[in-house]
Structure formats: C-alpha cells, structure tokens
Amino acid sequence: MAVAATEGASEAGHAAAGPSALRLAVVAALVVVGTFFLCVGTIGLLRFPDVYNRMHATSKATTLGAASMFLAGFVRFGPFGAGLTSLVGIVFLFVTAPTGAHLISRAARKLDVGMYGDEE
DSSP, X not given: OHHHHHHHHHHHHHHHHSOOHHHHHHHHHHHHHHHHHHHHXXXXXXXXXXXXXXXXXXXXXXXXXXXXXXXXXXXXXXSSTHHHHHHHHHHHHHHHHHHHHHHHHHHHHHTTOOOTTOOO
16 A cells, blocks of 8 residues: 555655656757748858848748747746746847847948948
8 A cells, every 4th residue: 555655755756856858849949940931140250241141041030940949948947937927038038139129120220331242
C-alpha cells in the first residue's frame, strides 16, 4: 500500500516538475525563428546602402524576431508573471517600433538625406 502511494506521488511530481515536451518544442521553434529574423535584420543593417533601406530592414525583421522571442517566453512561463511581462513587451514593441522607424525616416527626409541611387 505504501509503495502505491509513493508511485502516485512520484507521477504527480513529474507532471508538476516542468513543461511538456511539446511546449518545449514550441518554445525552441519560436526562439529559432526569432534568432533567424534578428540575424536577418542585422545583416540588412550591415549590407543595405542608405538609411531608409537599413531602417526598413531593422524595424521589420527586428520586430518579428523580438516578438517571437517574447512569444517564446509567454509559451514557456504561461499567462501569469513572466508570461504576462512577455505579452506587455510584445504590445510595447508593436507600438514603438513603427513609430520609431517613421520618425527616423522623417528626420532623414527633413535633413535632405538622399536615397541610394538618387542623383540630383
């Protein structure tokens, strides 16, 4: 009888010990996707010729990459605590990244920064 009670407690401990294999696979996939987009944004920043192309590459790719990372945090930690912080981070990212990109392009245009290939 004591052995059966110990086995039941052991199984319950394993279930509460950590996330399932599927959840960890989803987290790993989101981290890989996020890393890919962040690397693409970095390559775009280094390779593109002018401020407008660089801004476009970094704002779009970085938004997708960072949002994937935040989403991985949400999947891993759930809807409370760190998971809620991840959701707030996603909202903050989607509000600030386009605004920042718009202001950078507007400032560049007001300073008469030309596009690559424009000859005046």
